[in-house]
Amino acid sequence: MAESYDLVSLPDYKAYMSISQNTDDNKLRYLITAISRAILTRINRPSLLPRYFTDIRDGSGEKAFFLRNWPVTSIxxxxxxxxxxxxxxxxxxxxxxxxxxxxxxxxxxxPGKPQMLSLKSGCYAKGRQNICVTYMAGYQTTEVINVRTMPPYSISLSESYGAWAKDISVTDVDHNLLTAVSENPLSGQYVASAGNYLFSSEDAGRECSITYGYIPADLAIAAMDWIADRASYQDRIGYSSKSLGGQETISYLVKSIPDFVQPILQQYTNVVQTC
Structure with a gap:
């Protein structure tokens, strides 16, 4: 994806909208980033892809609290x-x-759900900004694959939950970590690009576990529908309706967030309060 916070890629959007020409690519890239940022702001989440977060909060004597971001994969x-x-x-x-x-x-x-971090045999001591937790959170999944035994030594992920967006790791059955490279992988190396993984001929037939970050499919489609709605607005800026030769009138629904997008965003909205 062009920007680390984009919810869809330009090729995926163009495929979804059956766009073959490239004349509007720059405008579409801008809209993808703008709408993606609008969605993240609306759902009150800084990022959906796996990354490190640090929550600092006041202790109030409680035994548990919700972490602000999810799904959390490690503390x-x-x-x-x-x-x-x-x-x-x-x-x-x-x-x-x-x-x-x-x-x-x-x-x-x-969409998952917020997770609680509980204390056993104790409580969070009262204090001002005295609790600090650093953790990894974001949408990720793991697929087990076998490298092809004949060239090209590559595989395509199934992407069951949503489009590949970030490579995290590749390990073999012995939990050895393979190394990501930009091109021409050697033994124990791989190249990751948009859901496709290329391996060395020396790793032919090797069983590996691929862990990657993804954007949930329903949220990506909501983003693409909103982008398409915004792109079409260029031809009717300031209009709520248009008369076609006096024979009929077309009315436009003008809202800050399209009605067909709002229900999907609601599922991913963060309502966890920070303190």
């Missing part, structure tokens, strides 16, 4: 008054009496 660190808190899962989880945190299991199918 990097949690501190209370500057003191590191360990994971309770490292021991016996809730059966243990040891002090530590427990993260709700993620709902990896979109």
């Amino acid at each position: 990097v660190s949690l501190t209370i008054d500057g003191v590191a808190v360990p994971s309770a899962i490292a021991g016996d989880g809730w059966r243990s009496t040891a002090f530590g945190y427990v993260l709700d299991a993620p709902d990896m199918e979109p």
Whole structure:
């Protein structure tokens, strides 16, 4: 995608709208970025792709709170008054009496839901901006594949939940991490591009797990429909209706957010309060 926060790519939008010519590409790129930013602002989420976040909040004596972004895939660190808190899962989880945190299991199918970070055998001490948690969150999935045994040594992902948007990692059955390169992969390397992965001939037949970030399909379609609506507005700026030769009148529905987009955005809207 052209911008890291774009919800759709230009090729995907043009394919969706059956556009073959390139004369409006610059305008469409601008609209894709503008509408993507409008959607992220509307749903109150800074990003949908996997990345690190840090939440800093006031402690009020509670035993749990919701993290602001989801789905959360890992906790990097949690501190209370500057003191590191360990994971309770490292021991016996809730059966243990040891002090530590427990993260709700993620709902990896979109839209997902916010997750609570709970404390076991303790509570979040009262204080001003004394709780700091860093974590990884965003829509991602993993597909298990076998590299082709004959050239080209490539595979295309199924992208069941939505279009590929970000490469995260490729590992083999022994959990060895393969290295991403820009071209001409050697053994243990790969090239990732728009949902297609190219491997070396030396890795032919190798079983791998590919983890990647994606934009949920329903949200991407909502973005494309809104982009199309905005693109058509150029021919009717300022008009709410138009008369066709006095024979009939076409009325336009002019709203800040199209009605057909709003229900989808609602599913992804963040209502978790920060404090």
